Amino acid sequence: MESIVISRAARAIALFASSSLVALGAPSPAPKAIFPKAQFEFGQVMSGAVVEHDFVVSNEGSAPLVIQKVAMTTPLLVTRETHEVAPGTEGTIHFKLDTANLAGKFQGAIVVFLNDPALPQAPLAFEGTIVPAVELSPTPAFYVAGLRGRGGQAAIEIVNHESEPLQIERIENPTERFTTQLETLEPGQHYRLTLNLKPDGPGGRSTDSILIATSSRREPTLKVAANTYLFE
Template sequence: MPGRSASPAATRRSPPARPIPPRARSSAPRRTSCWSVRKARASSRTTRRSSRRSALTPTPRRVVTHVWESSTLPTRTSSGITITSGYALPSSASIPSPTRVRVRTAGGPLGSPGSPSSLCIMLTVFRALVLALLAVRTAGAADGPRAVLPETAFHFERASSGALVEHEFTIRNEGPGTLEVRKVGMTPPLMVTRMPARIPPGTEAKLRFKLDTTGLQGLYEGTILVSLNDLALPEVSLTFEGEVVAPIELSPMAAVFIAAQRGERKRAAIEIINHEAEPLRIDKVEHGSQRLTTKLETLDEGRRYRLSVTLEGQGPGGKESETILLHTSSRSRPVLRIAATTYVRERVYTFPDAVDLGALRLSDIQRSPDLLRQAAQILMVYQSGGTDFRVNVRSDLPALDVQAERGPRGDRYELTLALIQDKVRIGPIKGSLVIETNDPEFPLISVPLSGLIVEN
């Protein structure tokens, strides 16, 4: 243009770009893409080599050493792990002290993946300890004594009370070491009369025991415990048992109890059995009751008799206790005594004859109001053969509550007697329960009451 000068750079023009054919553009190499591929492949090879090296590297192992003494298993390892097993070695085991058990466990610190748990370590140590103990005991038993007892139980059939029963148990030593009897314990009144302290190898000895049956009656079961130095059999249990009977036995017991309604006859029987060597003769039966009759029968002359006692149901009503005397030819038991209790019931009667309300603490009553209801007593009132029996009940104890329930047959009442919490006072309880009936022969019955209330 006129008036403006153009610079040489502005006037120099670049040649036009040469177009690349489509085939050449698609096949031309790209330097940037090739370098990225080679770098990625090198990184992958480095990662694979590192993985192979880590796989070939062994996992570090931790060694835990456990030490126990001859008597107990310790509870702490050398790595500070606490183990509780509750297992104790017997004092008779001869184990070198101290003995070490090594347990190797693989893994990292406790609590990390692959590390052993405390329970696994405890079980491993316990198993190693038991195996070591069994090995020591087996070795000790092979070199020590070995006790053999052909008999461990003795049973005597029958013995009269006062007789002495003796028995010997044989003990053999079939081991190479000397067998020692360290201690013997037994059920009284058993006594040991012979006990060797040492039994040499290949020999036997006798353990003798004696039982004094004075004062014993019935089945006796005695136990004898013998302590030995045999590792395989440190303690032996022996039994000594049998039946002890009186020289003259009264079967089922030396007592009779007979209850009957007025006018009714009731009977009970006792057998007299002679266990003495000499024959027994019963010369006389003696008693002072008018309501009883007795009859003696011979079942086996000199050995067995039967005494029958009959209550006639006559005479005064109520309960009576007396003693029946049997005069015999026995030197040890010239007189046999039999306790006889008889009860003649009237048509209307109570059971029991008297009521004991018990002894209670006032503080317990105040703390537990239900205690008085739990301590309530039951009194039964009967009319023999009745169908329309009626009663009215009253008491001279203001602290007593009485609840009456009539039976379905109309011949009885159940009375529940309980104390009233607000009215009980410290001190003895003494009074009576008065029962009015519709029976014309027994219109009034009085039952004694007793009890005690203490402060503490």
């Protein structure tokens, strides 16, 4: 009788141990987030354009994938998103960028917070270049220094990015310290504006504004800072 009791107890212990090992060995259901493309490059657009893009995320796991929140560089916005992605399916996060107040290279950083234990934070990139309708290159300013009797000179270029030809209608100089000269490099598209600091003009440092009237509807008036210094 005692041997039967021991045998039953041994079988019970073995069965419990076996079931425990199976339970320990079985992985818990979990989501697995996959972003096929983590970077979006929108190229070059004109200031004022609205750029939109969908980032796709698929769930290759065995439990629902939850998009908990999204952090991003301003002025990027999320206009819609899939909150929960079932196993074996995919969702999207739709981003919108208004470039009205942007210029130059835009490097938008995005972090998507997920319930994926292997990828709790997914980094994404939203990048491109914004150019103004009319660009002043390399900068919208002159920096000219010269000696009394010798003067100085510098130039900037006016580049048209609009589809319509650009005409320079007039240039207003508010001072007698310098003169300006406009050269057409490509009609309707590309000009060079040169500032000549007078060698016999007023001495010292001065900052003035040059106003350029154009035919552009978006940029009818261009303002250029003229920073000059004539050493005695």
